[in-house]
Amino acid sequence: MSDTPDFPDFPDETDLPSDAVAAPAIDFSAPEGFRSGFVSFVGRPNTGKSTLTNALVGEKIAITADQPETTRHPIRGIVHRPESQIIVVDTPGLHRPRTLLGERLNEVVKETYADVDVIGLCIPADEKIGPGDRWILDAVRKAAPKTPVVGIVTKLDKASKDQVGAQLMALHDLLDGGEVIPVSATGEVQLDVLLDVVSGLLPEGPKLYPDDHVTDDDRDTRMSELIREAALSGLHDELPHSVAVQIDEVLPSEDREGVLDVHAVIFLEREGQKRILRGKDNRRWGRIIHNSRQSLMDLLGQNVYLDLRMKVAKNWQSDPKQLGRLGF
Template sequence: MGGSSTDQQANVDRTFRSGFVALVGRPSVGKSTLLNAVMGAKLAITSPVAQTTRRRMRAVVNTDSSQLVIVDTPGLHKPKDALGKELNKVALAELADVDVVAFLIDATKPVGRGDEWVAKHVESSGATFKLLVITKADIAKPDQVSSQIEAASSLAHFDETLVVSAREGFNVDSFVGLVSSHLPAGPKWFPDDMDCDATDEELVAEYVREKVLNNLRQEVPHSVGVICEDIEWAKDGHASISATVIVEREGQKGIVIGRGGKMIKKIGTEARKDIERLFDCKCFLDLEVRVRPDWRRDQNEIRRLGYEAE
Protein backbone atom coordinates (compact mmCIF):
# COMPACT_ATOMS: atom_id res chain seq x y z
CA MET A 1 0.00 0.00 0.00
CA GLY A 2 1.10 3.54 -0.66
CA GLY A 3 1.87 5.85 2.23
CA SER A 4 -0.48 8.60 3.35
CA SER A 5 -0.20 12.10 1.90
CA THR A 6 1.29 13.21 5.23
CA ASP A 7 4.02 10.56 4.99
CA GLN A 8 4.75 11.54 1.41
CA GLN A 9 4.97 15.19 2.38
CA ALA A 10 7.38 14.29 5.20
CA ASN A 11 9.60 12.48 2.70
CA VAL A 12 9.61 15.54 0.44
CA ASP A 13 10.41 17.85 3.36
CA ARG A 14 13.37 15.72 4.40
CA THR A 15 14.95 16.06 0.95
CA PHE A 16 14.52 19.84 0.79
CA ARG A 17 17.66 21.71 1.86
CA SER A 18 17.89 25.20 3.25
CA GLY A 19 20.43 27.29 5.08
CA PHE A 20 22.83 30.20 5.15
CA VAL A 21 26.19 30.83 3.48
CA ALA A 22 28.41 33.75 4.45
CA LEU A 23 30.65 35.38 1.86
CA VAL A 24 33.75 36.56 3.71
CA GLY A 25 37.14 37.94 2.76
CA ARG A 26 39.25 41.04 2.55
CA PRO A 27 37.81 44.23 1.01
CA SER A 28 37.38 44.29 -2.78
CA VAL A 29 37.70 40.54 -3.36
CA GLY A 30 34.37 40.38 -5.19
CA LYS A 31 31.81 39.32 -2.58
CA SER A 32 29.07 41.67 -3.73
CA THR A 33 29.83 41.00 -7.40
CA LEU A 34 29.41 37.27 -6.81
CA LEU A 35 26.14 37.83 -4.94
CA ASN A 36 24.77 39.90 -7.83
CA ALA A 37 25.87 37.27 -10.36
CA VAL A 38 24.13 34.51 -8.40
CA MET A 39 20.95 36.59 -8.20
CA GLY A 40 21.09 37.55 -11.86
CA ALA A 41 20.30 41.12 -10.88
CA LYS A 42 21.87 44.02 -9.04
CA LEU A 43 21.16 44.00 -5.33
CA ALA A 44 24.46 44.78 -3.63
CA ILE A 45 26.42 47.86 -4.67
CA THR A 46 29.93 47.51 -6.08
CA SER A 47 32.82 49.89 -6.67
CA PRO A 48 36.64 49.81 -6.88
CA VAL A 49 36.75 51.47 -3.45
CA ALA A 50 37.63 49.27 -0.47
CA GLN A 51 34.91 48.88 2.20
CA THR A 52 32.12 49.58 -0.27
CA THR A 53 29.90 47.09 1.58
CA ARG A 54 28.81 48.46 4.96
CA ARG A 55 25.63 46.53 5.60
CA ARG A 56 25.07 42.83 5.91
CA MET A 57 22.68 41.77 3.17
CA ARG A 58 20.84 38.46 2.90
CA ALA A 59 19.86 37.43 -0.63
CA VAL A 60 17.54 34.48 -1.20
CA VAL A 61 18.11 31.92 -3.97
CA ASN A 62 15.27 29.43 -4.52
CA THR A 63 15.59 26.19 -6.47
CA ASP A 64 13.22 23.22 -6.72
CA SER A 65 15.11 21.40 -3.97
CA SER A 66 16.67 24.15 -1.85
CA GLN A 67 16.57 27.65 -0.48
CA LEU A 68 20.00 29.22 -0.22
CA VAL A 69 20.38 32.42 1.79
CA ILE A 70 23.59 34.22 0.83
CA VAL A 71 24.95 36.66 3.39
CA ASP A 72 27.12 39.40 1.90
CA THR A 73 29.40 40.90 4.56
CA PRO A 74 31.71 43.92 4.79
CA GLY A 75 35.34 43.24 3.93
CA LEU A 76 37.42 42.33 6.96
CA HIS A 77 40.23 44.82 7.52
CA LYS A 78 42.36 46.57 10.12
CA PRO A 79 39.97 49.21 11.49
CA LYS A 80 41.05 52.84 11.76
CA ASP A 81 37.91 54.23 13.39
CA ALA A 82 34.65 53.26 15.10
CA LEU A 83 32.98 52.60 11.76
CA GLY A 84 35.70 50.13 10.78
CA LYS A 85 35.28 48.29 14.08
CA GLU A 86 31.53 48.01 13.53
CA LEU A 87 32.00 46.67 9.99
CA ASN A 88 34.33 43.96 11.29
CA LYS A 89 31.80 43.06 13.98
CA VAL A 90 29.10 42.71 11.32
CA ALA A 91 31.22 40.36 9.23
CA LEU A 92 32.57 38.23 12.09
CA ALA A 93 29.12 37.85 13.69
CA GLU A 94 27.88 36.03 10.57
CA LEU A 95 30.58 33.35 10.88
CA ALA A 96 29.05 32.16 14.12
CA ASP A 97 25.64 31.35 12.70
CA VAL A 98 25.86 30.01 9.13
CA ASP A 99 25.90 26.53 7.62
CA VAL A 100 28.51 27.29 4.96
CA VAL A 101 31.40 29.77 4.83
CA ALA A 102 32.75 30.81 1.45
CA PHE A 103 36.19 32.43 1.85
CA LEU A 104 36.92 34.61 -1.18
CA ILE A 105 40.44 35.29 -2.41
CA ASP A 106 41.25 37.65 -5.29
CA ALA A 107 43.18 35.68 -7.94
CA THR A 108 45.13 38.79 -8.98
CA LYS A 109 46.50 39.88 -5.60
CA PRO A 110 49.05 38.02 -3.45
CA VAL A 111 47.76 36.29 -0.34
CA GLY A 112 48.87 38.34 2.66
CA ARG A 113 48.59 38.79 6.40
CA GLY A 114 45.06 40.13 6.11
CA ASP A 115 43.97 36.92 4.43
CA GLU A 116 45.70 34.91 7.16
CA TRP A 117 43.72 36.82 9.79
CA VAL A 118 40.43 36.18 8.01
CA ALA A 119 41.33 32.51 7.52
CA LYS A 120 41.78 32.05 11.29
CA HIS A 121 38.21 33.18 11.83
CA VAL A 122 37.00 30.91 9.03
CA GLU A 123 38.85 27.99 10.62
CA SER A 124 37.16 28.59 13.98
CA SER A 125 33.72 29.04 12.44
CA GLY A 126 31.03 26.55 13.34
CA ALA A 127 30.05 26.12 9.67
CA THR A 128 29.88 22.47 8.58
CA PHE A 129 31.22 23.20 5.07
CA LYS A 130 34.05 25.59 4.25
CA LEU A 131 34.62 26.57 0.66
CA LEU A 132 37.63 28.38 -0.78
CA VAL A 133 36.58 30.58 -3.69
CA ILE A 134 39.19 32.09 -6.00
CA THR A 135 37.61 35.12 -7.69
CA LYS A 136 38.27 37.26 -10.78
CA ALA A 137 39.45 34.34 -12.91
CA ASP A 138 38.63 36.37 -16.03
CA ILE A 139 41.48 38.82 -15.41
CA ALA A 140 44.00 36.38 -13.88
CA LYS A 141 46.53 34.22 -15.66
CA PRO A 142 46.33 30.43 -15.11
CA ASP A 143 49.58 30.42 -13.13
CA GLN A 144 48.22 33.19 -10.88
CA VAL A 145 45.14 31.11 -10.14
CA SER A 146 47.22 28.03 -9.38
CA SER A 147 49.55 29.90 -7.03
CA GLN A 148 46.60 31.50 -5.25
CA ILE A 149 44.95 28.14 -4.68
CA GLU A 150 48.19 26.78 -3.23
CA ALA A 151 48.82 29.81 -1.01
CA ALA A 152 45.24 30.09 0.23
CA SER A 153 44.87 26.36 0.87
CA SER A 154 47.69 26.57 3.40
CA LEU A 155 45.83 29.15 5.50
CA ALA A 156 43.04 26.88 6.75
CA HIS A 157 41.29 23.58 6.07
CA PHE A 158 38.81 23.88 3.22
CA ASP A 159 36.43 21.14 2.18
CA GLU A 160 36.53 22.19 -1.46
CA THR A 161 37.94 24.85 -3.79
CA LEU A 162 36.14 26.63 -6.62
CA VAL A 163 37.48 29.12 -9.17
CA VAL A 164 34.93 31.68 -10.38
CA SER A 165 34.49 34.75 -12.53
CA ALA A 166 31.35 36.53 -11.41
CA ARG A 167 31.58 39.07 -14.23
CA GLU A 168 31.82 36.36 -16.89
CA GLY A 169 29.40 33.99 -15.13
CA PHE A 170 32.07 31.29 -14.92
CA ASN A 171 31.20 28.67 -12.27
CA VAL A 172 28.46 30.86 -10.76
CA ASP A 173 25.86 28.11 -11.20
CA SER A 174 28.41 25.62 -9.88
CA PHE A 175 28.78 27.76 -6.77
CA VAL A 176 25.02 27.65 -6.14
CA GLY A 177 24.83 23.91 -6.77
CA LEU A 178 27.85 23.06 -4.62
CA VAL A 179 26.77 25.18 -1.67
CA SER A 180 23.14 24.02 -1.87
CA SER A 181 24.23 20.38 -1.78
CA HIS A 182 25.92 20.98 1.58
CA LEU A 183 23.00 22.71 3.29
CA PRO A 184 21.10 20.81 5.96
CA ALA A 185 17.58 19.48 5.39
CA GLY A 186 15.13 22.14 6.45
CA PRO A 187 12.21 24.43 5.60
CA LYS A 188 12.14 27.63 3.60
CA TRP A 189 13.19 30.51 5.81
CA PHE A 190 11.88 33.22 3.49
CA PRO A 191 8.85 33.48 1.17
CA ASP A 192 9.37 32.76 -2.54
CA ASP A 193 8.79 36.37 -3.59
CA MET A 194 11.48 37.79 -1.29
CA ASP A 195 14.88 38.29 -2.91
CA CYS A 196 16.67 40.10 -0.06
CA ASP A 197 16.11 41.33 3.49
CA ALA A 198 17.11 44.95 2.89
CA THR A 199 14.40 47.62 3.17
CA ASP A 200 13.56 49.96 0.28
CA GLU A 201 15.14 52.81 2.23
CA GLU A 202 18.38 50.87 2.75
CA LEU A 203 18.63 49.97 -0.93
CA VAL A 204 18.02 53.58 -2.00
CA ALA A 205 20.74 54.81 0.35
CA GLU A 206 23.18 52.22 -0.95
CA TYR A 207 22.52 53.00 -4.61
CA VAL A 208 23.13 56.71 -3.97
CA ARG A 209 26.34 55.95 -2.08
CA GLU A 210 27.57 53.72 -4.90
CA LYS A 211 27.26 56.60 -7.36
CA VAL A 212 29.19 58.87 -5.01
CA LEU A 213 31.97 56.27 -4.76
CA ASN A 214 32.16 55.68 -8.49
CA ASN A 215 32.19 59.38 -9.38
CA LEU A 216 34.51 60.58 -6.59
CA ARG A 217 36.91 57.69 -6.03
CA GLN A 218 39.87 59.66 -4.72
CA GLU A 219 38.34 62.61 -2.92
CA VAL A 220 35.77 61.48 -0.36
CA PRO A 221 34.91 57.74 -0.55
CA HIS A 222 35.34 56.62 3.05
CA SER A 223 33.91 59.84 4.47
CA VAL A 224 30.53 59.41 2.78
CA GLY A 225 27.40 58.01 4.35
CA VAL A 226 23.88 58.14 2.94
CA ILE A 227 20.50 57.92 4.61
CA CYS A 228 17.15 57.73 2.82
CA GLU A 229 14.89 60.12 4.71
CA ASP A 230 11.55 59.37 3.06
CA ILE A 231 9.75 57.54 0.24
CA GLU A 232 6.29 58.78 -0.73
CA TRP A 233 4.16 56.83 -3.18
CA ALA A 234 1.82 58.85 -5.41
CA LYS A 235 -1.55 57.52 -6.52
CA ASP A 236 -0.26 57.21 -10.08
CA GLY A 237 2.47 54.84 -8.89
CA HIS A 238 5.35 57.32 -8.96
CA ALA A 239 7.71 57.60 -6.00
CA SER A 240 9.12 60.79 -4.45
CA ILE A 241 12.31 60.06 -2.54
CA SER A 242 14.49 62.27 -0.36
CA ALA A 243 17.98 61.22 0.74
CA THR A 244 20.88 62.90 2.49
CA VAL A 245 24.55 62.47 1.67
CA ILE A 246 26.69 62.83 4.81
CA VAL A 247 30.32 64.00 4.65
CA GLU A 248 32.83 65.00 7.31
CA ARG A 249 34.14 68.37 6.06
CA GLU A 250 32.85 71.45 4.23
CA GLY A 251 35.42 70.92 1.49
CA GLN A 252 34.00 67.45 0.85
CA LYS A 253 30.50 68.90 0.64
CA GLY A 254 31.67 71.23 -2.12
CA ILE A 255 33.22 68.31 -4.02
CA VAL A 256 30.05 66.21 -3.79
CA ILE A 257 27.86 69.11 -4.94
CA GLY A 258 30.29 70.13 -7.68
CA ARG A 259 30.55 73.36 -9.61
CA GLY A 260 27.08 74.68 -10.25
CA GLY A 261 25.63 71.54 -8.68
CA LYS A 262 26.75 69.39 -11.62
CA MET A 263 28.21 66.51 -9.58
CA ILE A 264 25.24 66.01 -7.24
CA LYS A 265 22.94 66.16 -10.27
CA LYS A 266 25.02 63.46 -12.01
CA ILE A 267 24.98 61.29 -8.88
CA GLY A 268 21.21 61.70 -8.59
CA THR A 269 20.57 60.91 -12.25
CA GLU A 270 22.66 57.71 -12.11
CA ALA A 271 21.15 56.58 -8.80
CA ARG A 272 17.61 57.24 -10.02
CA LYS A 273 18.08 54.79 -12.90
CA ASP A 274 18.91 51.97 -10.45
CA ILE A 275 16.07 52.98 -8.12
CA GLU A 276 13.53 53.04 -10.96
CA ARG A 277 14.67 49.58 -12.03
CA LEU A 278 14.29 48.41 -8.42
CA PHE A 279 10.80 49.87 -7.94
CA ASP A 280 9.70 49.44 -11.56
CA CYS A 281 8.24 52.94 -11.68
CA LYS A 282 9.18 56.56 -12.31
CA CYS A 283 10.94 58.18 -9.36
CA PHE A 284 11.77 61.70 -8.28
CA LEU A 285 14.96 61.79 -6.22
CA ASP A 286 15.88 64.80 -4.09
CA LEU A 287 19.43 64.78 -2.68
CA GLU A 288 20.83 67.01 0.05
CA VAL A 289 24.43 67.12 1.30
CA ARG A 290 25.17 67.74 4.98
CA VAL A 291 28.35 67.93 7.04
CA ARG A 292 28.70 65.78 10.16
CA PRO A 293 32.27 66.31 11.43
CA ASP A 294 34.09 63.02 12.12
CA TRP A 295 30.84 61.03 11.89
CA ARG A 296 32.82 57.78 11.43
CA ARG A 297 34.03 58.13 15.01
CA ASP A 298 30.58 58.95 16.38
CA GLN A 299 28.65 55.86 17.50
CA ASN A 300 25.35 57.71 17.37
CA GLU A 301 25.88 58.75 13.73
CA ILE A 302 27.01 55.24 12.81
CA ARG A 303 23.81 53.89 14.37
CA ARG A 304 21.65 56.51 12.63
CA LEU A 305 23.11 55.58 9.25
CA GLY A 306 22.41 51.89 9.89
CA TYR A 307 26.04 50.74 9.90
CA GLU A 308 26.10 49.48 13.49
CA ALA A 309 26.47 45.76 14.19
CA GLU A 310 23.29 44.21 15.58
Protein backbone atom coordinates in the same frame (compact mmCIF):
# COMPACT_ATOMS: atom_id res chain seq x y z
CA MET B 1 -9.61 32.89 45.49
CA SER B 2 -8.56 30.87 42.44
CA ASP B 3 -4.86 30.46 41.61
CA THR B 4 -5.71 30.21 37.94
CA PRO B 5 -4.78 33.40 36.06
CA ASP B 6 -7.46 35.19 34.07
CA PHE B 7 -6.84 35.21 30.32
CA PRO B 8 -8.80 37.36 27.88
CA ASP B 9 -11.43 35.59 25.79
CA PHE B 10 -10.28 35.27 22.19
CA PRO B 11 -12.92 34.78 19.51
CA ASP B 12 -13.46 31.32 18.11
CA GLU B 13 -13.59 30.92 14.30
CA THR B 14 -17.35 30.71 14.58
CA ASP B 15 -17.41 34.14 16.30
CA LEU B 16 -15.71 35.92 13.39
CA PRO B 17 -17.89 38.11 11.15
CA SER B 18 -19.01 36.46 7.94
CA ASP B 19 -17.01 38.89 5.78
CA ALA B 20 -13.71 38.35 7.67
CA VAL B 21 -10.90 37.22 5.36
CA ALA B 22 -8.13 35.02 6.72
CA ALA B 23 -4.53 35.93 5.78
CA PRO B 24 -3.29 33.70 2.95
CA ALA B 25 -0.97 30.96 4.14
CA ILE B 26 2.56 30.97 2.76
CA ASP B 27 3.62 27.62 1.39
CA PHE B 28 7.07 26.74 2.72
CA SER B 29 6.74 23.06 1.83
CA ALA B 30 9.72 21.38 0.20
CA PRO B 31 10.44 17.94 -1.25
CA GLU B 32 12.10 15.24 0.82
CA GLY B 33 15.85 15.78 1.10
CA PHE B 34 15.51 19.53 0.50
CA ARG B 35 18.34 21.61 1.96
CA SER B 36 18.28 25.18 3.21
CA GLY B 37 20.63 27.45 5.09
CA PHE B 38 23.05 30.35 5.09
CA VAL B 39 26.42 30.87 3.41
CA SER B 40 28.53 33.91 4.22
CA PHE B 41 31.12 35.29 1.81
CA VAL B 42 34.09 36.74 3.68
CA GLY B 43 37.41 38.20 2.65
CA ARG B 44 39.39 41.37 2.42
CA PRO B 45 37.58 44.47 1.14
CA ASN B 46 37.12 44.58 -2.64
CA THR B 47 37.54 40.86 -3.30
CA GLY B 48 34.36 40.59 -5.38
CA LYS B 49 31.95 39.41 -2.67
CA SER B 50 29.11 41.78 -3.60
CA THR B 51 29.47 41.13 -7.34
CA LEU B 52 29.36 37.39 -6.64
CA THR B 53 26.28 37.78 -4.44
CA ASN B 54 24.43 39.66 -7.18
CA ALA B 55 25.41 37.09 -9.81
CA LEU B 56 24.20 34.15 -7.70
CA VAL B 57 20.90 35.80 -6.76
CA GLY B 58 20.35 36.96 -10.34
CA GLU B 59 19.45 40.50 -9.31
CA LYS B 60 21.33 43.51 -7.99
CA ILE B 61 20.86 43.53 -4.22
CA ALA B 62 24.36 44.63 -3.15
CA ILE B 63 26.04 47.78 -4.41
CA THR B 64 29.49 47.55 -5.96
CA ALA B 65 32.27 50.10 -6.28
CA ASP B 66 36.00 50.24 -6.97
CA GLN B 67 36.70 51.41 -3.42
CA PRO B 68 37.24 48.99 -0.53
CA GLU B 69 34.77 48.83 2.37
CA THR B 70 31.76 49.56 0.15
CA THR B 71 29.46 47.07 1.93
CA ARG B 72 28.38 48.34 5.36
CA HIS B 73 25.82 45.83 6.57
CA PRO B 74 25.14 42.13 5.99
CA ILE B 75 23.01 41.75 2.87
CA ARG B 76 20.98 38.57 2.47
CA GLY B 77 20.14 37.35 -1.00
CA ILE B 78 18.05 34.25 -1.62
CA VAL B 79 18.99 31.70 -4.29
CA HIS B 80 16.07 29.41 -5.17
CA ARG B 81 16.94 25.97 -6.57
CA PRO B 82 14.77 22.85 -7.05
CA GLU B 83 16.68 20.95 -4.37
CA SER B 84 17.76 23.78 -2.05
CA GLN B 85 17.30 27.34 -0.89
CA ILE B 86 20.57 29.15 -0.25
CA ILE B 87 20.62 32.42 1.65
CA VAL B 88 23.80 34.24 0.63
CA VAL B 89 25.05 36.70 3.24
CA ASP B 90 27.36 39.36 1.80
CA THR B 91 29.27 40.97 4.67
CA PRO B 92 31.49 44.03 4.99
CA GLY B 93 35.12 43.18 4.35
CA LEU B 94 36.95 42.21 7.53
CA HIS B 95 39.80 44.65 8.11
CA ARG B 96 41.95 46.28 10.78
CA PRO B 97 39.65 49.15 11.84
CA ARG B 98 40.69 52.80 11.90
CA THR B 99 37.40 54.21 13.23
CA LEU B 100 34.52 53.27 15.54
CA LEU B 101 32.48 52.49 12.42
CA GLY B 102 35.19 50.03 11.34
CA GLU B 103 35.14 48.36 14.76
CA ARG B 104 31.36 47.98 14.64
CA LEU B 105 31.42 46.56 11.12
CA ASN B 106 34.02 43.99 12.18
CA GLU B 107 31.84 42.93 15.12
CA VAL B 108 28.87 42.49 12.79
CA VAL B 109 30.95 40.30 10.49
CA LYS B 110 32.22 38.11 13.33
CA GLU B 111 28.69 37.68 14.67
CA THR B 112 27.60 36.61 11.20
CA TYR B 113 30.25 33.84 11.14
CA ALA B 114 28.64 32.14 14.13
CA ASP B 115 25.15 32.13 12.56
CA VAL B 116 25.81 30.62 9.12
CA ASP B 117 26.12 27.03 7.89
CA VAL B 118 28.93 27.54 5.36
CA ILE B 119 31.63 30.19 4.94
CA GLY B 120 33.09 31.08 1.56
CA LEU B 121 36.56 32.66 1.76
CA CYS B 122 36.99 34.89 -1.30
CA ILE B 123 40.48 35.49 -2.72
CA PRO B 124 40.98 37.33 -6.05
CA ALA B 125 42.80 35.37 -8.74
CA ASP B 126 45.08 38.31 -9.53
CA GLU B 127 46.31 39.06 -5.99
CA LYS B 128 48.71 36.88 -4.02
CA ILE B 129 47.54 35.52 -0.68
CA GLY B 130 48.95 37.72 2.08
CA PRO B 131 48.90 38.30 5.84
CA GLY B 132 45.45 39.93 5.62
CA ASP B 133 43.92 36.76 4.18
CA ARG B 134 45.55 34.60 6.86
CA TRP B 135 44.31 36.99 9.54
CA ILE B 136 40.74 36.71 8.21
CA LEU B 137 40.86 32.91 8.04
CA ASP B 138 42.16 32.80 11.61
CA ALA B 139 39.30 35.08 12.73
CA VAL B 140 36.78 32.83 10.93
CA ARG B 141 38.10 29.68 12.58
CA LYS B 142 38.07 31.29 16.03
CA ALA B 143 34.51 32.60 15.64
CA ALA B 144 33.08 29.46 13.98
CA PRO B 145 35.44 26.52 14.54
CA LYS B 146 32.95 23.88 13.34
CA THR B 147 31.64 25.71 10.26
CA PRO B 148 32.97 24.34 6.93
CA VAL B 149 35.04 26.82 4.90
CA VAL B 150 35.03 26.70 1.09
CA GLY B 151 37.75 28.54 -0.82
CA ILE B 152 36.55 30.75 -3.68
CA VAL B 153 39.01 32.18 -6.20
CA THR B 154 37.22 35.22 -7.68
CA LYS B 155 37.83 37.47 -10.70
CA LEU B 156 39.04 34.76 -13.10
CA ASP B 157 38.67 37.26 -15.95
CA LYS B 158 41.49 39.37 -14.47
CA ALA B 159 44.16 36.67 -14.33
CA SER B 160 46.00 34.29 -16.66
CA LYS B 161 45.53 30.53 -16.51
CA ASP B 162 48.91 30.17 -14.79
CA GLN B 163 47.93 32.76 -12.17
CA VAL B 164 44.62 30.99 -11.55
CA GLY B 165 46.32 27.61 -11.21
CA ALA B 166 48.87 28.95 -8.75
CA GLN B 167 46.15 30.68 -6.73
CA LEU B 168 44.05 27.53 -6.54
CA MET B 169 47.01 25.59 -5.15
CA ALA B 170 47.89 28.35 -2.68
CA LEU B 171 44.32 28.60 -1.37
CA HIS B 172 44.05 24.80 -1.19
CA ASP B 173 47.15 24.76 1.01
CA LEU B 174 45.89 27.69 3.13
CA LEU B 175 42.71 25.72 3.86
CA ASP B 176 44.70 22.58 4.75
CA GLY B 177 43.38 20.68 1.76
CA GLY B 178 39.89 22.19 1.80
CA GLU B 179 37.71 22.47 -1.30
CA VAL B 180 38.49 25.36 -3.65
CA ILE B 181 36.35 26.64 -6.54
CA PRO B 182 37.37 29.21 -9.18
CA VAL B 183 34.57 31.53 -10.33
CA SER B 184 33.92 34.60 -12.42
CA ALA B 185 30.85 36.53 -11.32
CA THR B 186 30.91 38.91 -14.29
CA GLY B 187 31.39 36.05 -16.76
CA GLU B 188 29.01 33.71 -14.87
CA VAL B 189 31.70 31.00 -14.87
CA GLN B 190 31.36 28.05 -12.45
CA LEU B 191 28.54 29.65 -10.46
CA ASP B 192 26.44 26.46 -10.63
CA VAL B 193 29.44 24.45 -9.43
CA LEU B 194 29.80 26.75 -6.42
CA LEU B 195 26.08 26.47 -5.64
CA ASP B 196 26.24 22.66 -5.91
CA VAL B 197 29.09 22.52 -3.40
CA VAL B 198 27.38 24.92 -0.98
CA SER B 199 24.03 23.09 -1.28
CA GLY B 200 25.71 19.82 -0.35
CA LEU B 201 27.01 21.35 2.89
CA LEU B 202 23.68 22.79 4.04
CA PRO B 203 21.44 20.91 6.50
CA GLU B 204 18.19 19.34 5.38
CA GLY B 205 15.26 21.58 6.12
CA PRO B 206 12.26 23.52 4.76
CA LYS B 207 12.29 26.67 2.68
CA LEU B 208 13.08 29.70 4.81
CA TYR B 209 11.69 32.35 2.44
CA PRO B 210 8.82 32.46 -0.09
CA ASP B 211 9.75 31.68 -3.70
CA ASP B 212 9.38 35.30 -4.83
CA HIS B 213 11.85 36.76 -2.30
CA VAL B 214 15.31 37.85 -3.47
CA THR B 215 16.42 39.76 -0.34
CA ASP B 216 15.20 40.67 3.13
CA ASP B 217 16.53 44.23 2.94
CA ASP B 218 13.74 46.80 3.24
CA ARG B 219 12.96 49.27 0.48
CA ASP B 220 14.51 52.36 2.09
CA THR B 221 17.77 50.54 2.83
CA ARG B 222 18.08 49.44 -0.79
CA MET B 223 17.30 52.96 -1.98
CA SER B 224 19.89 54.60 0.27
CA GLU B 225 22.51 52.09 -0.88
CA LEU B 226 21.83 52.81 -4.55
CA ILE B 227 22.27 56.54 -3.93
CA ARG B 228 25.52 55.88 -2.06
CA GLU B 229 26.74 53.76 -4.97
CA ALA B 230 26.11 56.64 -7.38
CA ALA B 231 27.92 59.04 -5.03
CA LEU B 232 30.96 56.74 -4.78
CA SER B 233 31.31 56.38 -8.56
CA GLY B 234 34.48 58.05 -9.74
CA LEU B 235 35.61 59.17 -6.29
CA HIS B 236 38.56 56.75 -6.03
CA ASP B 237 40.11 57.32 -2.58
CA GLU B 238 39.02 60.92 -2.07
CA LEU B 239 36.23 60.43 0.52
CA PRO B 240 34.31 57.14 0.10
CA HIS B 241 34.44 56.28 3.80
CA SER B 242 32.94 59.66 4.72
CA VAL B 243 29.75 59.16 2.67
CA ALA B 244 26.51 57.95 4.28
CA VAL B 245 22.97 58.21 2.93
CA GLN B 246 19.62 58.42 4.70
CA ILE B 247 16.14 58.34 3.16
CA ASP B 248 14.00 61.05 4.78
CA GLU B 249 10.65 60.57 3.08
CA VAL B 250 9.01 58.70 0.20
CA LEU B 251 5.61 60.02 -0.88
CA PRO B 252 3.38 59.99 -3.97
CA SER B 253 3.77 63.31 -5.76
CA GLU B 254 0.92 65.74 -5.11
CA ASP B 255 1.07 67.36 -8.55
CA ARG B 256 2.58 64.66 -10.81
CA GLU B 257 0.47 61.54 -11.28
CA GLY B 258 2.40 58.26 -11.12
CA VAL B 259 5.55 59.95 -9.74
CA LEU B 260 7.12 59.09 -6.40
CA ASP B 261 8.88 61.91 -4.53
CA VAL B 262 12.02 60.64 -2.77
CA HIS B 263 13.73 62.96 -0.27
CA ALA B 264 17.22 61.85 0.76
CA VAL B 265 20.35 63.24 2.44
CA ILE B 266 24.01 62.48 1.80
CA PHE B 267 26.01 62.95 5.01
CA LEU B 268 29.67 63.96 4.89
CA GLU B 269 32.22 64.59 7.64
CA ARG B 270 33.57 68.00 6.63
CA GLU B 271 32.24 71.07 4.84
CA GLY B 272 35.04 70.96 2.25
CA GLN B 273 33.93 67.51 1.09
CA LYS B 274 30.84 69.04 -0.48
CA ARG B 275 33.04 70.56 -3.19
CA ILE B 276 34.35 67.11 -4.11
CA LEU B 277 30.85 65.73 -4.58
CA ARG B 278 29.73 68.77 -6.55
CA GLY B 279 32.70 68.62 -8.90
CA LYS B 280 33.54 71.29 -11.46
CA ASP B 281 30.49 73.39 -12.34
CA ASN B 282 28.31 70.97 -10.33
CA ARG B 283 28.77 68.34 -13.05
CA ARG B 284 29.50 65.46 -10.68
CA TRP B 285 26.52 66.36 -8.50
CA GLY B 286 24.25 66.38 -11.54
CA ARG B 287 25.60 62.97 -12.55
CA ILE B 288 25.03 61.58 -9.03
CA ILE B 289 21.39 62.71 -9.05
CA HIS B 290 20.80 61.39 -12.57
CA ASN B 291 22.35 57.96 -11.88
CA SER B 292 20.63 57.67 -8.49
CA ARG B 293 17.24 58.46 -10.02
CA GLN B 294 17.72 55.86 -12.76
CA SER B 295 18.64 53.19 -10.20
CA LEU B 296 15.66 54.07 -8.01
CA MET B 297 13.26 53.87 -10.96
CA ASP B 298 14.66 50.44 -11.88
CA LEU B 299 14.17 49.28 -8.28
CA LEU B 300 10.69 50.74 -7.76
CA GLY B 301 9.31 50.24 -11.25
CA GLN B 302 7.92 53.76 -11.54
CA ASN B 303 8.90 57.34 -12.23
CA VAL B 304 10.81 59.08 -9.44
CA TYR B 305 11.57 62.69 -8.53
CA LEU B 306 14.69 62.75 -6.35
CA ASP B 307 15.28 65.59 -3.90
CA LEU B 308 18.90 64.96 -2.81
CA ARG B 309 20.74 67.21 -0.36
CA MET B 310 24.11 67.24 1.41
CA LYS B 311 24.66 67.72 5.13
CA VAL B 312 27.76 67.66 7.34
CA ALA B 313 27.82 65.33 10.35
CA LYS B 314 31.27 66.11 11.70
CA ASN B 315 33.47 63.00 12.14
CA TRP B 316 30.40 60.75 12.14
CA GLN B 317 32.47 57.58 11.69
CA SER B 318 33.89 57.97 15.21
CA ASP B 319 30.90 59.54 16.97
CA PRO B 320 28.66 56.96 18.73
CA LYS B 321 25.59 59.23 18.62
CA GLN B 322 25.99 60.02 14.93
CA LEU B 323 26.56 56.34 14.14
CA GLY B 324 23.37 55.46 15.98
CA ARG B 325 21.36 58.02 14.02
CA LEU B 326 22.73 56.62 10.77
CA GLY B 327 21.84 53.04 11.74
CA PHE B 328 25.25 51.66 12.75
